[in-house]
Amino acid sequence: MRLARRRWLVRALRKRRELTPVVSRTSAIRPDDILLFSTLRNEKVRLPFFLRYYRDLGVTHFLIVDNDSDDGSREYLREQPDVSLWTTKHSYKRSRFGVDWLNWLQMRHGHNHWTLVVDPDEFFVYPFCDTRPLKALTDWLDASSIKSFGAMLLDMYPRGPIDAQPYHEGTDPFEIACWFDSGNYTIRRNSRFGNLWIQGGPRARSFFTDAPERAPALNKIPLVKWHRSYAYVSSTHMLLPRGLNLVYDEWGGEKASGVLLHAKFLDTFTVKAAEEMERRQHYAGSHEYRAYHAGLQDKTDLWCKWSEKYINWRQLEILGLMSKGNWA
Secondary structure, eight states: OHHHHHHHHHHHHHHGGGOEEEEOOGGGOOTTOOEEEEEESSOTTTHHHHHHHHHHHTOOEEEEEEOSOOSSHHHHHHTOTTEEEEEOOSOTGGGTTTHHHHHHHHHHHOTTSEEEEOOTTEEEEOTTTTTSOHHHHHHHHHHTTOOEEEEEEEEOBOSSBTTSSOOOTTSOGGGTSOEEESSOEEEEEOTTTOOEEEEEHHHHHHHOTTOGGGSOOOEEEEEEEOOTTOEEEETTTEEESGGGGOOSOTTSSOOOOEEEEEOOOSTTHHHHHHHHHHHTOSHHHHHHHHHHHHHHHHOOBOOOTTEEEOOOHHHHHHTTSOOOTTOO
16 A cells, blocks of 8 residues: 555656646645645636635635636636636546646645645535534544544435526525435445445436446545645545545444535536536546436436435434534
8 A cells, every 4th residue: 555655646746747837826825724625627607606615614725726627717716816726738537537636736735734625516514514614623633633534425406407497606506406315325345445435326326227336436535634645546535544544433433524515416517417428538438427418318307205405414414424423
């Protein structure tokens, strides 16, 4: 595992040459700042709410890689006073789906910071997030000597066709996509890396009915007290050193955990799925987006009789989708 980690770090060092700085405000980063890292392409419509959401939680600086957007994303981000921005035209696929780029940026700028790695359609929810800022959580994690914090990706969707209600820039996507599957999940342990592997939800039942084992993984470790010797291996699903993946309790107790509300299924999704299927820059020849494209030809309504309307984090705790552990 040490050799594997070294290989990913060396690869990240090499891939740094693919990044061109657009604007760097990293000199303004303070020692106790919480940093957010993300890679995106053509997400302009999502960015105003995304930035506002995480600013309100307490993120103080955003370090973003723009993968050759042509919708104004780059121009918009360049003007944001708390954003440092890099751009690249290189292959998202050959950067291990952006992992190499972000491993480098975290190595360079994230050392000794709490870092949050999320996509523009992922919104971090944690116990007491309605009353306590993210800094309260990271302070508790520091005091408890916990260096990584897990979160389940929870796919959100509207009731009715996903393209029935248009999403407008700057608005809350969960005013539209406010439903989720309260069950229908499988969990197994990855014996090599020690992390849990979670699958299921609306994507498994609607787009991977005949091959549920190929449904996207829902387990993530987005929040880490970063060290320059760490490396993400596959998206934020798992890290090295391997101990960072133990974000669950093996002895019958409960470790605190969060949820990433996933606002993928808005009216913009159909166009996005077609574009990504054509670009073939995602995992396994974009098989996931091929499944979406095929499934959307027949069905655009993900709602079912077991769907539950989202209320707050306490509801997710009751359903067992997250835990506050002993953080109270």
